[in-house]
Amino acid sequence: MLKKVQSVCNYCALDCNLDFYVDTESGRIVKTVPVKDYPVNKGFCCIKGLSLSKQQTTVKPDSLPKIRQEDGSFRTVSWEDGFAHVAGKIQELQTKYGRESVAGISTGQLTLEEFALYGHVMRNFLHTNVDGNTRLCMATAAVAHKQSFGFDAPGYTLKDLELSDTIVFIGANPVVSHPILWGRVRENRIPGHKVIVLDPRRSETARNADYWYGLKWRSDLLLLYTVAHQLMERDWVDHAFVDAHTEGFEAFRDFLEPYTLARGAEGTGLTETQILELTELIHTGKKVSFWWTMGVNQGYEAVRTAQAVINLALMTGNIGKPGTGANSITGQCNAMASRVFSNTTMLLGGGEFADPVRRRRLSRVLGVPEDMLAEKPTLPYDRIIEGIRKGEIKGLWILCTNPRHSWTNNETFAEAVKKLELFVVQDIYDTIESAEDCTVFFPVVPGLKKEGTYINLERRLSAMRPVLSKGENERSDYEVILGVGRALGMGDALKGWETPRDCFDLLRECSRGMPEEFTGVTWEALENSQGRQWPWPEGKEAELAEPERRLYGDGVFFTPSGRAKFIFEEVRPNPMPQTEEFPFVFNTGRGTVGQWHTQSRTKEVRFVEDVSLKKPYLYMNSQVAARYNIHYMDRIRVFSINGQNAVFHVKITDDVQPGELYAPLHYIECNRLTPSSYDPYSREPNYKGAVVRFEKCEEGEDCV
Numbered sequence: 001m002l003k004k005v006q007s008v009c010n011y012c013a014l015d016c017n018l019d020f021y022v023d024t025e026s027g028r029i030v031k032t033v034p035v036k037d038y039p040v041n042k043g044f045c046c047i048k049g050l051s052l053s054k055q056q057t058t059v060k061p062d063s064l065p066k067i068r069q070e071d072g073s074f075r076t077v078s079w080e081d082g083f084a085h086v087a088g089k090i091q092e093l094q095t096k097y098g099r100e101s102v103a104g105i106s107t108g109q110l111t112l113e114e115f116a117l118y119g120h121v122m123r124n125f126l127h128t129n130v131d132g133n134t135r136l137c138m139a140t141a142a143v144a145h146k147q148s149f150g151f152d153a154p155g156y157t158l159k160d161l162e163l164s165d166t167i168v169f170i171g172a173n174p175v176v177s178h179p180i181l182w183g184r185v186r187e188n189r190i191p192g193h194k195v196i197v198l199d200p201r202r203s204e205t206a207r208n209a210d211y212w213y214g215l216k217w218r219s220d221l222l223l224l225y226t227v228a229h230q231l232m233e234r235d236w237v238d239h240a241f242v243d244a245h246t247e248g249f250e251a252f253r254d255f256l257e258p259y260t261l262a263r264g265a266e267g268t269g270l271t272e273t274q275i276l277e278l279t280e281l282i283h284t285g286k287k288v289s290f291w292w293t294m295g296v297n298q299g300y301e302a303v304r305t306a307q308a309v310i311n312l313a314l315m316t317g318n319i320g321k322p323g324t325g326a327n328s329i330t331g332q333c334n335a336m337a338s339r340v341f342s343n344t345t346m347l348l349g350g351g352e353f354a355d356p357v358r359r360r361r362l363s364r365v366l367g368v369p370e371d372m373l374a375e376k377p378t379l380p381y382d383r384i385i386e387g388i389r390k391g392e393i394k395g396l397w398i399l400c401t402n403p404r405h406s407w408t409n410n411e412t413f414a415e416a417v418k419k420l421e422l423f424v425v426q427d428i429y430d431t432i433e434s435a436e437d438c439t440v441f442f443p444v445v446p447g448l449k450k451e452g453t454y455i456n457l458e459r460r461l462s463a464m465r466p467v468l469s470k471g472e473n474e475r476s477d478y479e480v481i482l483g484v485g486r487a488l489g490m491g492d493a494l495k496g497w498e499t500p501r502d503c504f505d506l507l508r509e510c511s512r513g514m515p516e517e518f519t520g521v522t523w524e525a526l527e528n529s530q531g532r533q534w535p536w537p538e539g540k541e542a543e544l545a546e547p548e549r550r551l552y553g554d555g556v557f558f559t560p561s562g563r564a565k566f567i568f569e570e571v572r573p574n575p576m577p578q579t580e581e582f583p584f585v586f587n588t589g590r591g592t593v594g595q596w597h598t599q600s601r602t603k604e605v606r607f608v609e610d611v612s613l614k615k616p617y618l619y620m621n622s623q624v625a626a627r628y629n630i631h632y633m634d635r636i637r638v639f640s641i642n643g644q645n646a647v648f649h650v651k652i653t654d655d656v657q658p659g660e661l662y663a664p665l666h667y668i669e670c671n672r673l674t675p676s677s678y679d680p681y682s683r684e685p686n687y688k689g690a691v692v693r694f695e696k697c698e699e700g701e702d703c704v
């Protein structure tokens with residue numbers, strides 16, 4: 001007999017829903033079918049979602065925790081002993097070195113409930129610092145939203161891609177990174193609609209677009225200000241919208257004066273004609289939508305660049321209406337939940353740590369004294385690593401993330417963790433690079449065996465439900481965090497957190513009165529549903545029936561004045577420009593649709609293994625290749641400004657500019673070369689900021 005379970009794909013931020021068919025006799029998944037009437041993926045999904053069932057064979061079943069012995073070997077222990085060991089060690093470190101001598105790093109891959117519980121244990125009870133790998137991708141968008149809109153609230157719905165007559169992608173490559181989102185572009189039936197791409201690289205999306213503007217590396221902010229200036233000069237401004245719903249417009253107009261067409265052309269490498277063409281396309285569009293992702297988020301002036309996109313939408317009145325918006329495309333499946341419910345940069349469910357009203361309310365909802373609640377935002381990721389390096393942080397607990405591979409300038413992580421007295425790695429695989437130096441390994445089950453809630457890029461909550469049952473020794477992330485919390489002696493502070501479902505109810509209450517309120521969503525209602533986009537307050541169900549809803553339709557934002565803010569700042573000189581010694585830009589991004597981040601999971605998918613390279617590679621412009629006598633799949637050693645080097649195979653293309661090399665990020669060598677440099681507001685790494693030189697490896701040379 002076959003049992004059907006609807007659950008969520010926990011790779012990217014689309015959160016496609018899938019029907020898993022399980023043979024009840026063997027307990028195996030025999031078929032995976034994308035849900036037809038789910039408003040996100042509408043019966044489609046990508047190879048990653050279709051291959052999720054592989055984890056039923058690749059993840060070791062029934063594993064127990066492992067603790068490293070003095071001789072370096074591991075001892076397998078019971079879960080209770082594992083919890084007691086970690087709790088005891090945390091307490092020992094905090095007693096000896098202070099509360100902040102222990103820290104955590106989580107991920108945008110956990111469930112909503114797991115983020116919240118981890119934030120409760122680590123931030124409220126232990127008063128430690130916890131950041132997430134959301135810092136590596138969405139921190140910029142979160143800060144930009146908070147400053148410009150008053151809350152981290154992306155307003156769009158995916159339907160806007162079908163309703164927009166002018167779709168502008170900035171530093172985004174959805175054909176590879178978010179294929180289902182690109183599918184929605186292909187569903188656009190507006191006659192004469194245009195797709196425009198701003199990207200130094202002629203990406204897969206650029207190749208499928210109507211217009212590609214191949215600007216110079218890191219000249220995006222200058223281009224956006226130049227376009228804004230041109231719109232101002234021609235008075236192509238929606239004054240009615242600007243007057244009624246924004247603030248700071250006059251100052252923005254004055255600020256733009258020096259951003260002349262000539263300066264823009266010189267700085268971006270585009271012609272004046274191209275910049276004017278782009279300006280006119282934005283002006284003539286009736287429903288213009290702007291979409292950005294990592295090309296914007298991972299830069300040294302990233303927040304201001306994201307806000308320059310927002311400014312364009314505000315000044316042209318392209319926000320809050322169907323087919324419009326300044327829309328950030330989120331990376332990981334549950335980054336949206338992490339941003340609001342991880343208790344890291346804001347209180348659980350939103351609000352400032354110092355806000356007495358919010359503290360009182362949360363203390364009541366959670367049933368803990370106010371002074372137990374975290375008092376300040378966490379140290380960001382880079383400062384946690386720096387703290388370890390300096391010997392101030394002695395204990396680290398990481399969940400479902402692989403920073404040895406994904407952290408920028410990743411050798412600094414490898415060096416730092418050797419100093420730790422406690423290094424807990426919790427993951428479904430003990431083979432990830434980050435587990436090499438761990439002192440404790442907690443094996444957890446994959447999403448196929450978990451229950452919880454995911455929030456996608458358009459604020460849609462959906463239900464993850466167990467497709468397969470857990471074995472006797474198997475534990476979910478939620479159960480492991482709860483186990484450590486109990487071993488720490490949290491007692492009544494864990495009342496109401498007993499199961500993910502209990503936690504969901506607590507979080508509903510935490511959300512009451514906040515922009516992301518979902519008090520009208522119940523655990524049961526999410527099951528087998530079309531999901532629910534926040535806000536979804538109770539008692540308003542009838543008004544919320546529309547399956548795809550956007551924010552800001554009333555022109556009211558979450559700032560104290562209710563108006564969106566124009567925020568801007570002078571373009572800054574690149575802190576790491578190309579030099580004679582390092583003449584090439586080292587750009588990074590996704591490789592193929594089938595590969596996910598550090599490949600912990602996707603390298604086990606046979607289809608992906610068959611079509612992707614096992615060795616690190618990069619793309620080089622054909623003129624450069626000819627100049628250096630480099631042929632397809634020759635090897636080069638790339639030397640980065642950060643002092644590291646690595647060997648890559650070369651693919652030759654004219655899709656990258658002559659001064660640029662482009663390396664897929666799925667290989668550990670890639671982030672060996674990326675710099676320790678950050679946006680000052682979001683502390684998101686400037687991943688796309690390295691400059692490099694290279695030498696060709698000669699045939700027969702031992703060049704590894």
Ligand code: SF4
Nearest residue numbers: 009011012016046049
């Ligand atoms: S990876 Fe993203 S696009 Fe692919 S199936 Fe999963 S959620 Fe959908």
